[in-house]
Amino acid sequence: MRVFSGIQPTGAMHIGNYLGAIKQWVAMQTTGSVYCVVDLHALTLETEPALRREQTLDAFASLLAAGLDPSVGPVFLQSRVPYHAQMNWLLECVTSFGELGRMTQFKEKAERQVGHRVGLFTYPVLMAGDILLYETNQVPVGDDQRQHIELAREIAIRFNNRYGDTFVVPEAVLPAVGARIMDLQEPTRKMSKSVSSPLGTVYMFDGPADVEKKIMKAVTDTDGEVRYDPDAKPGLSNLLEIFSALSFESPVDIAARYQRYGDLKRDVADALNAELAPLSRRYRELRSEEGEIERVIDEGTATAAAIAAPVYHRAAHAMGLL
Ligand code: AMP
Numbered sequence: 001m002r003v004f005s006g007i008q009p010t011g012a013m014h015i016g017n018y019l020g021a022i023k024q025w026v027a028m029q030t031t032g033s034v035y036c037v038v039d040l041h042a043l044t045l046e047t048e049p050a051l052r053r054e055q056t057l058d059a060f061a062s063l064l065a066a067g068l069d070p071s072v073g074p075v076f077l078q079s080r081v082p083y084h085a086q087m088n089w090l091l092e093c094v095t096s097f098g099e100l101g102r103m104t105q106f107k108e109k110a111e112r113q114v115g116h117r118v119g120l121f122t123y124p125v126l127m128a129g130d131i132l133l134y135e136t137n138q139v140p141v142g143d144d145q146r147q148h149i150e151l152a153r154e155i156a157i158r159f160n161n162r163y164g165d166t167f168v169v170p171e172a173v174l175p176a177v178g179a180r181i182m183d184l185q186e187p188t189r190k191m192s193k194s195v196s197s198p199l200g201t202v203y204m205f206d207g208p209a210d211v212e213k214k215i216m217k218a219v220t221d222t223d224g225e226v227r228y229d230p231d232a233k234p235g236l237s238n239l240l241e242i243f244s245a246l247s248f249e250s251p252v253d254i255a256a257r258y259q260r261y262g263d264l265k266r267d268v269a270d271a272l273n274a275e276l277a278p279l280s281r282r283y284r285e286l287r288s289e290e291g292e293i294e295r296v297i298d299e300g301t302a303t304a305a306a307i308a309a310p311v312y313h314r315a316a317h318a319m320g321l322l
Pocket residue numbers: 006007008015016017018019020021022140141142143144145178179180181182190191192193
């Protein structure tokens with residue numbers, strides 16, 4: 001059973017990344033799992049090269065601090081394994097303009113970015129290649145990636161039909177709660193690295209005072225009833241989901257225990273801080289040991305390349321490349 005997932009090194013990780021993806025990665029990590037920092041995907045955003053390097057090291061430190069163990073399964077850097085870029089090209093030649101044009105994330109990002117880069121359009125093909133190179137069965141991700149995984153499935157099935165059985169057909173695994181954490185100030189918009197909302201985004205490594213301030217100021221509503229109802233009460237329901245993802249109790253059961261918003265908020269802040277404080281400590285240690293991170297990258301990359309190589313060659317051969 002292979003589990004594969006990737007995350008972009010595009011800035012500080014927030015609790016949406018943590019509860020939607022990274023926490024699942026840790027829970028699902030076995031000798032069959034492969035996790036990747038997707039720096040090629042992050043090239044779709046323009047960033048100073050020096051900052052990009054820092055963000056890549058940060059991403060590794062964040063994943064290790066969250067509990068990924070590189071001695072269990074590789075944690076590697078996408079750009080170091082050349083098969084990702086190569087597989088991308090093969091798969092671009094079995095993917096249509098139309099299906100990429102339908103990707104919600106492309107449509108949203110294209111609206112925000114000026115001087116549209118082609119990479120933004122073909123991004124999901126590179127991602128499909130990431131997944132298919134590792135004969136992946138399960139891909140733990142947040143809700144916003146569901147459509148991209150569906151596309152990877154379609155590409156795999158189409159390739160297999162056209163060129164013979166080559167790829168394993170993957171499926172997305174979403175967490176039961178926390179797959180879509182919303183911005184605390186604008187709870188109808190998902191928490192995001194790319195839209196900056198200083199009070200709306202709780203970062204994994206915010207200090208306890210910041211976590212508490214942001215949760216206490218979270219936008220709710222004025223009807224005064226603690227009830228889980230994402231449509232009618234998005235802000236309050238988001239807090240209940242965050243709490244639920246940490247405590248494994250259902251949002252409905254949690255709501256039943258509270259009369260006042262303030263009491264709920266205080267307990268959500270405490271639960272978040274209890275979860276995040278040890279991660280922050282570990283993160284600071286790791287970030288001061290760059291040598292350790294580079295060792296993890298080198299080792300992970302070698303292991304990953306050994307898995308990806310035969311799959312790439314099988315696909316290239318199936319298409320008739322000599
Ligand atoms: P990204 O930051 O776009 O590389 O996303 C990394 C992972 O975090 C992906 O699996 C996303 O689905 C997940 N993710 C990002 N934002 C959220 C959010 N607000 N709630 C839940 N999961 C999220």
